Amino acid sequence: MTMTSSDETRVDPLWRSWEGAHGGWVAGAALTAVRDRFTGGDRPVRTLTTHFLAPVGAGPLRFSGTGPMAGRRTATCLFTGHQDGEPVVMGSALFGPARTGPAHEGLPAPDVPGPDDCPALELPPELAPFARQLDIRPATADRPLSGGPRAELVAWVRFRDGRTLDAAAVTTLADVLPPALYARWRAPRPVPTAELTVHFTDALGEGVLEGWTLVRIRTEHAGGGWAVDDSAVWSADRRLLATARQARVVREVAGQTAAGTVNS
Structure with missing residues (x-):
């Protein structure tokens, strides 16, 4: 298991929410950092979990991560996002290729205009x-x-x-x-x-x-x-x-x- 650090991620000021940067945008930025810098960008992401430790301000984010930690079918990366030297987000991303298997459409789109x-x-x-x-x-x-x-x-x-x-x-x-x-x-x-x-x-x-x-x-x-x-x-x-x-x-x-x- 190796620890790597990313370049700084700029927080887009257009994506401000009530108390800081929009959480979904921050999680998406974390995924981009993990996928492009730690896993090589060649595995489809399956799950992304992000824990928000503090509001993300206007300064740059720097992500550090472990990985990928590869299993027989999947690879997982753990990450932490720091701002001004303090952790503000942490989480994990799970990657894995598509495989043949049963399909089930259990969540159809709502019937709306x-x-x-x-x-x-x-x-x-x-x-x-x-x-x-x-x-x-x-x-x-x-x-x-x-x-x-x-x-x-x-x-x-x-x-x-x-x-x-x-x-x-x-x-x-x-x-x-x-x-x-x-x-x-x-x-x-x-x-x-x-x-x-x-x-x-x-x-x-x-x-x-x-x-x-x-x-x-x-x-x-x-x-x-x-x-x-x-x-x-x-x-x-x-x-x-x-x-x-x-x-x-x-x-x-x-x-x-x-x-x-x-x-x-």
Whole structure:
């Protein structure tokens, strides 16, 4: 097992979130560093897990990693991202080639109108500055901060810069919608991600992907100041690209009730 260090990764200031750099973008940057610098870039990524230790600021990130630690069928790299000499993220990436075996489509895309039939949504820039880099079009009646009955959001999303939908971009998309609890609340509060795990499908290797994706996020459980969100990303032609699960910290905000409404 060898330890290697990467060159510095520049944190894109356009991808700021409430308390620092957008978590999905940071996880995607970690994957790029691991794949290109530690594993040679020739193995498809299967799983990426990222633990967020502190908000990532505007300074450069430097990743160090072990690996790859190869098994009979897979290779794993452990990584840590440092900023100003302090660890801010750590995690692991699992790589492995495609193999013959049974197939199962257990998570079909939601039956929703296409992006041309859905209105655009502008997220408040003070809450989600990074959203200016995206075209977001809700595909159901659920909206952030609408006080609705379900903790779920579904939207068509595409990058305004037209980037290719590689694994790093899909990692960003898995975390790009607001926390699903926002669909039930009427006032915002910080809900930072503590851990994000993304599982990728073979659809990412089936030609160049770009343009619209369909993204769904929903809260599976919340309580005790924590929430668990599940998300999924499909291509424009409804192929599943990735699934993700993340643990979030639900922070209290002065003047708000547990339901997220402002006390009178």
